[in-house]
Amino acid sequence: MRIATRFASRAAASSMVVAAALALVGFQATAQTASAAAKAPSIVTCTSANTALTVSEVSRPINHLLLKATNTGTKPCYAYSAPFLRAGADAQAPLAWVEDSTPQSVLVLEPGQSAYAGITTYSPDGEGGSTTKTLGVIFANGKGGATTAEKTLKLPNKGIFFNSAAAVTYWQDNAADALVW
Known part of the structure; x- marks a missing residue:
């Protein structure tokens, strides 16, 4: 049981790290898109x-x-x-x-x-x-x-x-x- 709990804890921690990395990438992409839109001349x-x-x-x-x-x-x-x-x-x-x-x-x-x-x-x-x-x-x-x-x-x-x-x-x-x- 202890091994299963430790495995579940590691899996949860890994998922949180992946989610945080994806959130950071998404934030950077949104910021880059907004920056490009601000620099693009209006038509x-x-x-x-x-x-x-x-x-x-x-x-x-x-x-x-x-x-x-x-x-x-x-x-x-x-x-x-x-x-x-x-x-x-x-x-x-x-x-x-x-x-x-x-x-x-x-x-x-x-x-x-x-x-x-x-x-x-x-x-x-x-x-x-x-x-x-x-x-x-x-x-x-x-x-x-x-x-x-x-x-x-x-x-x-x-x-x-x-x-x-x-x-x-x-x-x-x-x-x-x-x-x-």
């Missing part, structure tokens, strides 16, 4: 205030423009969904989003990095249309709504023709992917 939403926008014509595919957004801020920013685009000052609604272009995750732009959206300006299947000299751009927020003020860009060649088939892709991490649709 903000990309807006016209922290992002430079340019629009350019591309040679291929035809009837396309490329919208480029470059993070000019000091913190990383989320480029959510697709931009809300208004072709011309008198446009009644934003261009449609190309749902097939949805990326697997939200793009995070580090300072100096860019995101790209492809714009189809017209298609023979579309209706109506007119030549437009400006493009209004508003970033999307994390809830799918619009962010702050619209940024108006001048379109190349003194204007581009848009019709009802015009659409824009979701933000992509490279220009080639943005121009697939």
Whole structure:
């Protein structure tokens, strides 16, 4: 009986030592995680205030423009969904989003990095249309709504023709992917 008691005491003592070691490791891991979180920069939403926008014509595919957004801020920013685009000052609604272009995750732009959206300006299947000299751009927020003020860009060649088939892709991490649709 005495041997069984001594064995049980040693087992209990060993268990307490193991539990204390695990608790210490867990405490250190929690402290390291909290320290890393405190040092990591917070990620903000990309807006016209922290992002430079340019629009350019591309040679291929035809009837396309490329919208480029470059993070000019000091913190990383989320480029959510697709931009809300208004072709011309008198446009009644934003261009449609190309749902097939949805990326697997939200793009995070580090300072100096860019995101790209492809714009189809017209298609023979579309209706109506007119030549437009400006493009209004508003970033999307994390809830799918619009962010702050619209940024108006001048379109190349003194204007581009848009019709009802015009659409824009979701933000992509490279220009080639943005121009697939």
